[in-house]
Amino acid sequence: MSYRYRLIALTAFAVTVVAASAQPAAKTVTASKTWKQPMTPWGDPDLQGVWPSTSMIQTPMERDPKLGTRAVLTDEEMAQKAARNKQFARIETGSTNGPVPLAAGWFDYGKPNRQASLVVDPPDGRIPPLTAEAQIREAERKKHWGEKKDSPDTWLDLTTWDRCITLGPVGSVLPFAYNNGQQISQGPGYVVFRNEMIHEARVIPLDGRPHASPQVRTWMGDSRGHWEGNTLVVDTTNFNGQTFIGSEGGGFGDSGAVATDQLHLVERFTRVDDDTINYEVTINDPNTWTKPWKLAYPLRREANYDYIYEYACHEGNIFMHDALAGARANEKKAAEAAAQKGVK
Numbered sequence: 001m002s003y004r005y006r007l008i009a010l011t012a013f014a015v016t017v018v019a020a021s022a023q024p025a026a027k028t029v030t031a032s033k034t035w036k037q038p039m040t041p042w043g044d045p046d047l048q049g050v051w052p053s054t055s056m057i058q059t060p061m062e063r064d065p066k067l068g069t070r071a072v073l074t075d076e077e078m079a080q081k082a083a084r085n086k087q088f089a090r091i092e093t094g095s096t097n098g099p100v101p102l103a104a105g106w107f108d109y110g111k112p113n114r115q116a117s118l119v120v121d122p123p124d125g126r127i128p129p130l131t132a133e134a135q136i137r138e139a140e141r142k143k144h145w146g147e148k149k150d151s152p153d154t155w156l157d158l159t160t161w162d163r164c165i166t167l168g169p170v171g172s173v174l175p176f177a178y179n180n181g182q183q184i185s186q187g188p189g190y191v192v193f194r195n196e197m198i199h200e201a202r203v204i205p206l207d208g209r210p211h212a213s214p215q216v217r218t219w220m221g222d223s224r225g226h227w228e229g230n231t232l233v234v235d236t237t238n239f240n241g242q243t244f245i246g247s248e249g250g251g252f253g254d255s256g257a258v259a260t261d262q263l264h265l266v267e268r269f270t271r272v273d274d275d276t277i278n279y280e281v282t283i284n285d286p287n288t289w290t291k292p293w294k295l296a297y298p299l300r301r302e303a304n305y306d307y308i309y310e311y312a313c314h315e316g317n318i319f320m321h322d323a324l325a326g327a328r329a330n331e332k333k334a335a336e337a338a339a340q341k342g343v344k
Contacts, residue, residue, distance in 0.1 A: 052300035063117035063125025164313035181308035
């Protein structure tokens with residue numbers, strides 16, 4: 001955690017680039033006619049396993065406005081990204097001999113693909129505008145989660161990621177710099193969806209029960225699932241009005257906003273082959289965005305990613321102490337300098 005801001009700075013640059021070889025579009029994968037959906041012993045479609053979102057880490061949340069409604073990159077655009085990737089490798093290694101693993105064993109690297117953005121609806125791949133009410137809220141929030149990140153007055157000036165609370169149900173699945181594992185376990189009448197990042201776990205009943213009382217509200221909401229053919233549909237409500245919906249935790253100019261308690265998510269998980277689940281989530285909060293919007297991308301198995309590590313965030317969160325102590329030290333130093341100047 002003490003490396004958080006250095007890692008963010010590196011990641012912000014790294015995730016904008018792709019490796020040299022171009023791959024097919026990754027927004028959706030079509031099931032092969034010869035592939036048969038495996039079933040659990042009790043008759044539900046089998047989605048069990050670890051399904052990282054690593055393959056999409058080099059795809060931006062929002063599409064470059066210059067692309068308009070074009071959702072797929074051209075060969076030329078892929079080549080330009082590859083050139084930036086090589087440039088970054090030279091900067092990072094101080095060498096022209098090609099890239100080496102960045103912070104080996106820490107960062108995830110996704111295979112390149114042509115999907116232009118994780119946002120697929122609206123058609124321009126951009127998050128819809130904020131409501132007038134949300135614009136005021138976000139301006140106030142960014143005074144703390146943005147301007148204060150380097151010199152926080154209190155822990156409240158830091159994001160819920162910094163504080164090891166949560167990235168929320170959307171941010172926990174989004175491609176990230178590291179810890180991209182998504183684990184699905186199943187039992188009769190239940191699905192458990194476990195995120196590696198900040199070790200969230202949602203236990204999702206499938207028996208048709210109603211949502212919890214509106215008085216029960218949490219960071220991750222209250223999820224209920226059902227099957228539509230081979231697709232698991234998860235409906236989540238009952239949010240606490242403090243969950244950031246977007247990328248990278250919300251404190252570094254990231255795309256997204258803090259949603260209100262009216263947030264409503266609908267996720268769809270469709271397994272299309274042995275190694276791929278198509279994931280999509282529709283985000284609707286009329287108090288925050290002017291219309292609903294959707295993210296879609298594949299979750300893919302990886303040969304050496306068959307389990308997920310514990311994210312012992314609180315246990316190792318020396319960042320919180322260091323950030324607050326550093327801010328107080330800077331204030332003391334500035335006060336002493338001002339006093340010395342006054343004496344002179």
